[in-house]
Amino acid sequence: MANKDLRRVYKNDGQDSLLPRLSLRVFRRPRRTALIWLLVVAVGVLSYTTLLKREGFPPVSTPFAISTGSYLVNDPAKVDNDISKPLSGYLLKQHGVKTVIAQSYGNFYNVIINYDSGINADARSTELQEQIQNSHLLPSNATFKIDPYKFGFTSRGDKMVVAFYSTKNSVSTEQLVAKAKAAGKLLNDKHLPLSTGISAIDPFEQATAPVTGQTVLNQKTFDRYGVRKAGDNTFYSSVVIGVGAHDGTDNIKLNDQVQGALDELNRDPRFADYHAEISGSFAPQIKEQLNTLQKALLEGLVSVLIIGSLIIAIRASFITVLSMLTVISAALVMLLIFGYTLNTITLFALILGLSLIVDDTIIMVEALDAQRQRQKTPDRTVEVATRKVSRAMVAATSTAVLSFAPLLFVTGILGGFIRAIPVTIITSLVVSLLVALFFIPTFARYIMLGKNRVGQADHHELAAGFEAAIARGVSAPMLWAKGSLKKLVLVGLAALIIGFGFIGAGGAIFKKVTFNIFPPSKDSDQLMTMVTFPPNTDIKQAQATTDRVDKIIGDTVGSNFKLASYYGIADIQSATLITQLKGFNERAITAPQIAKQVNAKFVGFTGAKVETEAQSVAGPPAGVFVVQVRAETDRQDAVRLANDIARYMKAQAILKRPDGRIAKVKDATIGNESIYNRTDSKLFIPVNVTFVDSDTSTLTTLAKKAVQDHYTAKRIESFGLNKNAVQFDTGQEQENQDSFKTLALAFPLLLLAIYLLLSIQFRSLAQPLLIFMAIPFSFFGISLGLYLTDNAFSFFTMLGFFALIGLSIKNTILLTDYANQARRAGLGTIDSAHEALAERFRPLVATSLTAVFSLIPLTLSDPFWQGLGVTLIFGLLSSTFLVITVFPYYYLGVEYLRLRVSRKAGLFWLFATIILSVVLIQAGVSPAVILLVAIGVMLLEKGFGRLRRRV
Numbered sequence: 001m002a003n004k005d006l007r008r009v010y011k012n013d014g015q016d017s018l019l020p021r022l023s024l025r026v027f028r029r030p031r032r033t034a035l036i037w038l039l040v041v042a043v044g045v046l047s048y049t050t051l052l053k054r055e056g057f058p059p060v061s062t063p064f065a066i067s068t069g070s071y072l073v074n075d076p077a078k079v080d081n082d083i084s085k086p087l088s089g090y091l092l093k094q095h096g097v098k099t100v101i102a103q104s105y106g107n108f109y110n111v112i113i114n115y116d117s118g119i120n121a122d123a124r125s126t127e128l129q130e131q132i133q134n135s136h137l138l139p140s141n142a143t144f145k146i147d148p149y150k151f152g153f154t155s156r157g158d159k160m161v162v163a164f165y166s167t168k169n170s171v172s173t174e175q176l177v178a179k180a181k182a183a184g185k186l187l188n189d190k191h192l193p194l195s196t197g198i199s200a201i202d203p204f205e206q207a208t209a210p211v212t213g214q215t216v217l218n219q220k221t222f223d224r225y226g227v228r229k230a231g232d233n234t235f236y237s238s239v240v241i242g243v244g245a246h247d248g249t250d251n252i253k254l255n256d257q258v259q260g261a262l263d264e265l266n267r268d269p270r271f272a273d274y275h276a277e278i279s280g281s282f283a284p285q286i287k288e289q290l291n292t293l294q295k296a297l298l299e300g301l302v303s304v305l306i307i308g309s310l311i312i313a314i315r316a317s318f319i320t321v322l323s324m325l326t327v328i329s330a331a332l333v334m335l336l337i338f339g340y341t342l343n344t345i346t347l348f349a350l351i352l353g354l355s356l357i358v359d360d361t362i363i364m365v366e367a368l369d370a371q372r373q374r375q376k377t378p379d380r381t382v383e384v385a386t387r388k389v390s391r392a393m394v395a396a397t398s399t400a401v402l403s404f405a406p407l408l409f410v411t412g413i414l415g416g417f418i419r420a421i422p423v424t425i426i427t428s429l430v431v432s433l434l435v436a437l438f439f440i441p442t443f444a445r446y447i448m449l450g451k452n453r454v455g456q457a458d459h460h461e462l463a464a465g466f467e468a469a470i471a472r473g474v475s476a477p478m479l480w481a482k483g484s485l486k487k488l489v490l491v492g493l494a495a496l497i498i499g500f501g502f503i504g505a506g507g508a509i510f511k512k513v514t515f516n517i518f519p520p521s522k523d524s525d526q527l528m529t530m531v532t533f534p535p536n537t538d539i540k541q542a543q544a545t546t547d548r549v550d551k552i553i554g555d556t557v558g559s560n561f562k563l564a565s566y567y568g569i570a571d572i573q574s575a576t577l578i579t580q581l582k583g584f585n586e587r588a589i590t591a592p593q594i595a596k597q598v599n600a601k602f603v604g605f606t607g608a609k610v611e612t613e614a615q616s617v618a619g620p621p622a623g624v625f626v627v628q629v630r631a632e633t634d635r636q637d638a639v640r641l642a643n644d645i646a647r648y649m650k651a652q653a654i655l656k657r658p659d660g661r662i663a664k665v666k667d668a669t670i671g672n673e674s675i676y677n678r679t680d681s682k683l684f685i686p687v688n689v690t691f692v693d694s695d696t697s698t699l700t701t702l703a704k705k706a707v708q709d710h711y712t713a714k715r716i717e718s719f720g721l722n723k724n725a726v727q728f729d730t731g732q733e734q735e736n737q738d739s740f741k742t743l744a745l746a747f748p749l750l751l752l753a754i755y756l757l758l759s760i761q762f763r764s765l766a767q768p769l770l771i772f773m774a775i776p777f778s779f780f781g782i783s784l785g786l787y788l789t790d791n792a793f794s795f796f797t798m799l800g801f802f803a804l805i806g807l808s809i810k811n812t813i814l815l816t817d818y819a820n821q822a823r824r825a826g827l828g829t830i831d832s833a834h835e836a837l838a839e840r841f842r843p844l845v846a847t848s849l850t851a852v853f854s855l856i857p858l859t860l861s862d863p864f865w866q867g868l869g870v871t872l873i874f875g876l877l878s879s880t881f882l883v884i885t886v887f888p889y890y891y892l893g894v895e896y897l898r899l900r901v902s903r904k905a906g907l908f909w910l911f912a913t914i915i916l917s918v919v920l921i922q923a924g925v926s927p928a929v930i931l932l933v934a935i936g937v938m939l940l941e942k943g944f945g946r947l948r949r950r951v
Helices: 003-010 018-027 030-051 076-092 121-135 173-189 251-267 283-311 314-338 344-372 378-409 412-418 420-447 464-481 485-510 539-560 591-601 635-651 696-710 713-717 732-762 767-771 774-788 795-824 829-861 863-885 887-900 903-922 927-950
Strands: 064-070 097-104 108-115 146-148 160-166 197-200 204-208 215-219 224-229 232-244 274-280 526-532 561-565 574-581 609-614 625-630 665-670 676-679 682-691 726-729
Touching: 018 030, 018 378, 018 420, 030 314, 030 420, 064 121, 076 097, 076 108, 076 121, 076 676, 108 121, 121 146, 160 173, 160 251, 173 197, 173 232, 173 251, 173 274, 224 274, 224 539, 232 274, 232 539, 232 561, 251 274, 251 283, 274 561, 283 314, 283 344, 283 829, 314 344, 314 420, 344 378, 344 420, 344 795, 344 829, 344 863, 378 420, 378 732, 378 795, 412 420, 420 795, 464 485, 464 829, 464 863, 464 887, 485 774, 485 863, 485 887, 526 539, 526 591, 539 561, 539 574, 539 591, 591 609, 625 635, 625 696, 635 665, 635 682, 635 696, 682 696, 696 726, 732 767, 732 795, 767 795, 767 887, 774 795, 774 863, 795 829, 795 863, 795 887, 829 863, 829 887, 863 887
Parallel strands: none
Antiparallel strands: 064 108, 064 146, 097 108, 097 676, 160 232, 160 274, 197 232, 204 215, 224 232, 224 561, 526 574, 526 609, 561 574, 625 682, 625 726, 665 682, 676 682
């Protein structure tokens, strides 16, 4: 049937639905709609510029508390026996305490308390503090305090830190501390509006010596501050001044207030030989992310203008740009209403959402543009266009919303940390649907549906002929096979081979992709240097060693150096230096390359073990895998086994990845023997294992298996220890893996929810499965993209995959819905599939290309976005290509089955296929074999049906 005949039939295609009627009603009230739009945009701009606070990370309730204190006996064994052991045992019996980790030094101890989920760390810590003090559990001359863990730059959770140092070398540490306290008091007395308190962190601690009974002042920690001035990198002995602030405080405004106060302090003659500088603040990071959002939005809008102008029309592209700005404005208003801030997580979600919100806008704009050339009045144009696409848009948006819903149920600290991502994206998707249905028709009234434009075709559309040629080329085989069952089977099998060939190739490539929940960034603006001191190192030796470390780092980093600090937490066990680098766009060398140069300088270094790595911006740093050897019976036996495990892991262990490649152990050493470690009251010797590669999630699993396989119960008992003496600690990695597993478990439930939604929407059990083909179609592109760019499958690629579900399924929903409309209009199956591709080819390609081109600059310019961008770009290209080329043929196959297989038989085939597929997948069977099994089950059921009828 010709297009004009098809359009004539469409005029009587069913009754108007609710959404078209609502859209038309809003369209007929342009002034009211324009006022609402102006209000939304105005409040959105105001929210972005003024009302929404800017902070580094969203406030997360961390179920941790830290207890530190002194016990001046100069004997770590006695500190452990008198403090850590009884304290750990007592805490483990208390309500809400999950685990307890303790470390005992010669005169100090640290205890980390991990509470159960749902426990208020602040209130519970206060209760435990009072209970322990009243119980007289600890020696009277030991100091004791429990503080709930606060996220920030220092152990007490300061949101900003100031480095206070002297420009004279003759100032003692005691003098510097006294002056820093005076400076902190002066700053605090200024009563900065956004600060909850400013004070110096005292590295000294007063305690009573048990032998003499005298009060002794002991230095527990120290700090160094490095800064580049006049072309030189200079390190100063410093004291940290912490700046407290409430959760949700605007970090940029706080930074400005503190900087103004510091300017006054540095001009004060009382501090003539001293200087104070901000050494840690979230403000620069937030400013950079805001710039990234603005840049991504601008590039996305330019992509819309260019792609829309080439594929649809110039006026249509302007409407799309205006709609995207409206969606962003409304999303910002909703963030304000929900009580969120502009932080790392919400900005991340807004940038990710840019590639999602363009779909609804382009689909609606293209439908209006197509109908204005066919209808005689603007009202009729809006009515018909909305009726044609509204049902598909609602289904597609609902699917995209459901795609991100599992993130709402991620547990643990990770779940609380990322909660704003699904909230922000789901809000943006819902808003984009509302804007498309109610605001875009009003925009079109003034831009597209004016006088002399309705009923007039634009003959200057550059891509119209090209689009039509591709659509005809893809449809040619099915039109050639029309009327011949053999020919249809032939072209159908060819489509199956092509589609599943791509899926199978994607599976083969994916085996070569590494897995890491939070992979290290390929570049960043920070280095982290970990300095581990040998046993029996005192505070003066530790400071002297770090001074040598600082000199080497300053000389090696050179002109790429900005500033560095230990943030006041360096002690006799270890010190961690955070070095700020010039922006990666300002230097010719990456942070990992600089780290490699620094590590080369420390080969043969004496006095400490020094390792430098690029500070990951994508999550926690690649941690150390720790084997814990329990030492309750004999500590020396545990030390012997720990040394044996260290030798085995370093020289003999084989860590074989799933693809056959061997991972290498970088180093394996036992912990400082002069420090006594306890986990849940059990004494242990730690074996710290580090790896050459950075796919921590995979490596920790392989390392754990290697130790378990080699150190059997019999081998462990040969060292005089209990067979269960070997335990493992992967730190936050284990919790991250547990949280990640939540997503994997939620994925089948997600597909089931989407399936039920689409079944209701399309009134079919088979068509939702057909629509799902867009997901495996993207698998080839995802695998190839990650493999070619050397990116791991991670939490961020998983986010990209969730976004891709919504983007790719939207394409198959549009084609299926339009083909169904054509069927209801009286066309045959082949003609319906052909018309669906011909009519929906333009918005399908426009939305995909716009998303791809808007993501390319962001992916290339910032390493943080590379994994996510690669997943979306390659996955979308792969899915779009296969949806265009083979999906129409799959539609023919499903429609053929729907006409010949009863619903009862279809349900039997569906459930039998699902059960067999799960079994075969677990057995490692390829997708091609699974497809043949599915077809076999269907034919078998059909054969039994014929046999029953004959009988």
